[in-house]
Amino acid sequence: MGITLSTAAVAGLETLVKAALRYDPATRRKLGKLAGRVLAVEMTAPALRLYITADEAQLYLMSHWGGEVHTRLKGSLSSLLSLARSGGGNLAQSGVEMMGDTGLLLDLQSLLRDLDIDWEEALSQLFGDLLGHQSAQLIRGGLNYGRDRASEAQRLLSEFLTEELQSLPSKLELEDFNQQVDDLRLRLDRLEARMTSYFNRTSKL
Amino acid sequence: MTEKKTTHFGFEEVAVEEKAAKVAGVFHSVAAKYDLMNDLMSGGVHRLWKRFTIEASAVRPGHRVLDIAGGTGDLSYQFSRRVGSEGLVVLADINDSMLNVGRDRLIDRGIAGNIQFAQADAQYLPFADNSFDIITIAFGLRNVTDKDLALRSMLRVLKPGGRLLVLEFSKPQSELLTKVYDAYSFKLLPLMGKLVANDAGSYRYLAESIRMHPDQQTLKAMMEEAGFVNTEFHNMTGGIVALHKGIKP
Numbered sequence: 001m002g003i004t005l006s007t008a009a010v011a012g013l014e015t016l017v018k019a020a021l022r023y024d025p026a027t028r029r030k031l032g033k034l035a036g037r038v039l040a041v042e043m044t045a046p047a048l049r050l051y052i053t054a055d056e057a058q059l060y061l062m063s064h065w066g067g068e069v070h071t072r073l074k075g076s077l078s079s080l081l082s083l084a085r086s087g088g089g090n091l092a093q094s095g096v097e098m099m100g101d102t103g104l105l106l107d108l109q110s111l112l113r114d115l116d117i118d119w120e121e122a123l124s125q126l127f128g129d130l131l132g133h134q135s136a137q138l139i140r141g142g143l144n145y146g147r148d149r150a151s152e153a154q155r156l157l158s159e160f161l162t163e164e165l166q167s168l169p170s171k172l173e174l175e176d177f178n179q180q181v182d183d184l185r186l187r188l189d190r191l192e193a194r195m196t197s198y199f200n201r202t203s204k205l
Numbered sequence: 206m207t208e209k210k211t212t213h214f215g216f217e218e219v220a221v222e223e224k225a226a227k228v229a230g231v232f233h234s235v236a237a238k239y240d241l242m243n244d245l246m247s248g249g250v251h252r253l254w255k256r257f258t259i260e261a262s263a264v265r266p267g268h269r270v271l272d273i274a275g276g277t278g279d280l281s282y283q284f285s286r287r288v289g290s291e292g293l294v295v296l297a298d299i300n301d302s303m304l305n306v307g308r309d310r311l312i313d314r315g316i317a318g319n320i321q322f323a324q325a326d327a328q329y330l331p332f333a334d335n336s337f338d339i340i341t342i343a344f345g346l347r348n349v350t351d352k353d354l355a356l357r358s359m360l361r362v363l364k365p366g367g368r369l370l371v372l373e374f375s376k377p378q379s380e381l382l383t384k385v386y387d388a389y390s391f392k393l394l395p396l397m398g399k400l401v402a403n404d405a406g407s408y409r410y411l412a413e414s415i416r417m418h419p420d421q422q423t424l425k426a427m428m429e430e431a432g433f434v435n436t437e438f439h440n441m442t443g444g445i446v447a448l449h450k451g452i453k454p
Contacts, residue, residue, distance in 0.1 A: 002441070003439055004250060004254070004442045007256055055286070055287065056289075058286070063257070064257060064439075065263060066260070066263040068263075
């Protein structure tokens, strides 16, 4: 890919990341941790080089960087995506080579995980529609993995407390109980109305 | 009678002392519509060429940057954001019309605090030795009367280890592209200049001055001659534009 085309592709990707950041002030505040540090991603198949850095307000994606690089990742698109899926902790099996500061990779990964980026649009700009779609599915899978695990843990804990320990009522039991409370309240309301009516009639006699 | 020294002004030969005034005339004339014409002429691609220049500069927070022939401030805007409050950007241009447009535009875009403006001649830069980490000159060097003198002046004000980036039109790398490019710049470009800026002459000068500018290898050699080391260039858009880089030893 020529310099002009790769610069255009990366500029498009950066625009999407910036658009996502614009509406996410909480994530934007974390950018300071990355300021002045540069991550290089060297993709072997398809061949693409990408540099990521940040300042206090923005994340920058670049197709070229003439200065110092703090962390360098090298691997095929599929191995880099499998690293994303593993949550960043399983470099050994991912087939990705890493050199430099691991902290930068973890900080960046935690920042990107919180961002709602249209990955399909972003990767289609880089690799075309078909490969872009497939890659986006994998990235979404990878980034959503942590969120899925968290909600799965919550479900298991809730089952343990209700079914195993029986220290909490089940959802059905709770709904049944609520229904009974509602019925009782309605019956009390009706009784109150009938008593008021009865006292009104007796006071007129 | 002594023979007058001459230089190029587009395809014309003019006396050395006349070139600066003639170039100034062109840029006074195009200043107001400079950005619009750049977008039209390059189809917006000049933004990518400038973006690549920023990337190659490796600018970091705290850096001091001199943007020579900075014109309407495209590079200065990006540099100002990247160097942060600890850094400094000096937007310099020999032409006060261009400098005024650039200053107004940057102020309108909220750039202040870490930027200064200077009307300066690239051949005689009014800054102390070893002042800047990065110097850029984008689409400006071909308009300078004595390019060797300008390169030496830039070397003087760069800090040791500092880098010069020259973004300039250059020589297309294929025959076919050269033919298409020639037709475009000598026929369509003056016509667009006439329609949009009502100034065909200035845009004809731009096309001619591009052809008279040194090609990639010649400019690289000139930078080495001036004293820069680790010089290299990157062709962009088939060599229509090239970015030259050199380091002050």
